[in-house]
Amino acid sequence: MPSRQIPPSAAALIESLRGTGYSLETALADLVDNSIAAAASSVDLILEWNEGNPFVIIADDGAGMMEDCLVEAMRFGGAGPAITRDPHDLGRFGLGLKTASLSQSRRLTVCSKRDDVTTTFCWDLDHIRKTGDAWELLEGLPQDVAHLAASLSGRPSGTVVIWDRIDFGRLRERPTLKGFLAGIERVERHLAMVFHRYLGGDARRLRITINGVRIKAWDPYLEDHGATIPRPEQTLDSGGERIRVRGFILPHPDRFTNATALEAAGGPNGWAAQQGFYVYRQMRLLSAGGWLGIGGTRAWTREEFSRLARIRIDLPNTIDEDWHIDIRKAQARPPEALRPQLERIAGDVRKIARQVFFHRGRRVEVTLPDGITRIWQVNPPPAARRYVIRRDHPLLAMLRDRLGGGSGVLDAALELMERTVPVDRIWLDTVENGPPVAPGRDPEGYSSLLDSARGIVRTMMVAGLDRASAITAVARMEPFDAVPDIVERLTEG
Ligand SMILES: Nc1ncnc2c1ncn2[C@@H]1O[C@H](COP(=O)(O)OP(=O)(O)OP(=O)(O)O)[C@@H](O)[C@H]1O
Numbered sequence: 001m002p003s004r005q006i007p008p009s010a011a012a013l014i015e016s017l018r019g020t021g022y023s024l025e026t027a028l029a030d031l032v033d034n035s036i037a038a039a040a041s042s043v044d045l046i047l048e049w050n051e052g053n054p055f056v057i058i059a060d061d062g063a064g065m066m067e068d069c070l071v072e073a074m075r076f077g078g079a080g081p082a083i084t085r086d087p088h089d090l091g092r093f094g095l096g097l098k099t100a101s102l103s104q105s106r107r108l109t110v111c112s113k114r115d116d117v118t119t120t121f122c123w124d125l126d127h128i129r130k131t132g133d134a135w136e137l138l139e140g141l142p143q144d145v146a147h148l149a150a151s152l153s154g155r156p157s158g159t160v161v162i163w164d165r166i167d168f169g170r171l172r173e174r175p176t177l178k179g180f181l182a183g184i185e186r187v188e189r190h191l192a193m194v195f196h197r198y199l200g201g202d203a204r205r206l207r208i209t210i211n212g213v214r215i216k217a218w219d220p221y222l223e224d225h226g227a228t229i230p231r232p233e234q235t236l237d238s239g240g241e242r243i244r245v246r247g248f249i250l251p252h253p254d255r256f257t258n259a260t261a262l263e264a265a266g267g268p269n270g271w272a273a274q275q276g277f278y279v280y281r282q283m284r285l286l287s288a289g290g291w292l293g294i295g296g297t298r299a300w301t302r303e304e305f306s307r308l309a310r311i312r313i314d315l316p317n318t319i320d321e322d323w324h325i326d327i328r329k330a331q332a333r334p335p336e337a338l339r340p341q342l343e344r345i346a347g348d349v350r351k352i353a354r355q356v357f358f359h360r361g362r363r364v365e366v367t368l369p370d371g372i373t374r375i376w377q378v379n380p381p382p383a384a385r386r387y388v389i390r391r392d393h394p395l396l397a398m399l400r401d402r403l404g405g406g407s408g409v410l411d412a413a414l415e416l417m418e419r420t421v422p423v424d425r426i427w428l429d430t431v432e433n434g435p436p437v438a439p440g441r442d443p444e445g446y447s448s449l450l451d452s453a454r455g456i457v458r459t460m461m462v463a464g465l466d467r468a469s470a471i472t473a474v475a476r477m478e479p480f481d482a483v484p485d486i487v488e489r490l491t492e493g
């Protein structure tokens with residue numbers, strides 16, 4: 001059959017690729033991927049406003065490239081998805097360097113040094129627009145950015161990527177200083193999250209700086225916090241490859257020392273948005289939070305009550321198709337066959353997270369009774385959604401004794417309370433304003449809580465209990481069980 005060669009028009013295709021959906025932070029993360037794949041131990045980012053003509057430099061101390069290699073690296077779709085990658089290679093499409101860079105800027109210059117030879121090539125969109133259809137790569141360092149490649153001179157090898165004529169992919173809108181500074185903050189938070197295992201975790205160590213300031217890792221699981229509950233790691237089979245899954249239940253808000261620590265733990269997008277699955281490819285985070293469409297007939301959504309649940313999924317770089325890894329490496333979707341297992345694991349984590357969320361920070365041992373006397377019982381079988389007052393609570397049992405034949409009034413009153421618990425109102429308040437403050441956190445609340453406990457001790461003594469037994473009973477009673485040194489305080493007076 002006769003055939004024709006119809007190569008794409010360079011100008012049109014590159015302009016279209018600019019709209020792939022990168023943001024400044026996802027674009028820069030894609031370049032850091034390349035530095036990691038080149039075995040760099042440090043990546044220094046400079047984002048310079050430059051009086052309204054911003055530029056960005058990404059300099060690494062990785063292996064660098066010889067001329068042939070750099071030319072290939074500049075090719076759109078160079079080493080594509082079909083080739084087998086080194087296990088440490090974070091690349092896949094052969095596009096990131098070009099599409100990520102040119103989504104933000106109109107000129108991309110790459111200088112690379114290897115074996116003491118420095119080579120430079122440059123994609124200039126304005127030049128391509130003039131030449132039209134030709135894929136014309138410029139050779140050498142443009143004069144006006146030459147000084148920005150200086151960091152290479154002091155290194156045996158490495159790569160410097162320079163973006164200039166930055167428009168952040170917007171045709172009409174000029175960048176503003178305010179927007180630029182906000183962008184730098186987003187970049188910092190994003191890289192701290194995406195590469196947290198490289199910056200301070202279990203991956204090969206990497207140092208990243210932005211304008212000279214070192215980025216610290218943001219660990220989504222707060223593994224160093226004593227109140228985080230890790231679940232056992234599970235290994236699943238995904239198309240013959242092993243993937244590892246581990247759930248974490250984060251500490252209740254009351255367990256943070258101050259509001260800043262609580263907010264920082266929430267993450268770049270806040271507590272509610274950051275719950276759910278965290279999918280990693282070679283320890284590089286692809287997607288942070290969300291339930292990936294899992295959850296039976298009605299997929300789970302990001303509810304307040306499950307916001308303490310975060311689940312880590314570790315993938316190798318050999319199952320990209322099965323997981324639908326997208327070009328920006330910002331999305332992943334689990335294959336059908338794995339969904340039931342992920343639902344089971346996540347269901348367990350969500351259940352515990354919900355208990356922790358509603359129990360004001362007390363570490364909940366789901367299977368072990370904790371010996372605490374509670375007045376409320378939630379969903380006693382066979383009721384599906386009911387909150388009932390325990391008739392066997394010591395105080396109520398005493399009251400019933402006192403009332404003797406008149407205890408019917410007590411039961412009627414209790415039942416009325418149970419049937420009118422303002423669940424909707426409590427729910428709404430919790431969603432809008434966060435969970436209620438635990439009683440006794442402030443000095444005033446603390447002393448009124450103590451007074452109330454002392455009152456109950458006295459009542460119990462009047463009813464015939466000896467002092468020591470009354471104190472023990474009250475110390476086990478919710479909410480007094482959460483008061484530090486409650487037994488000592490009650491014994492004092
Ligand atoms: N900082 C760097 N140091 C050394 N080599 C690099 C660097 N950046 C890119 N390369 C080389 O250029 C090639 C092309 O990079 P590019 O990001 O375009 O594609 P990729 O990383 O292979 O795949 P992906 O599109 O998934 O990122 C890489 O495979 C790598 O060989």
Ligand SMILES: [Mg+2]
Pocket residue numbers: 030033034090091092095096097
């Ligand atoms: Mg890449």
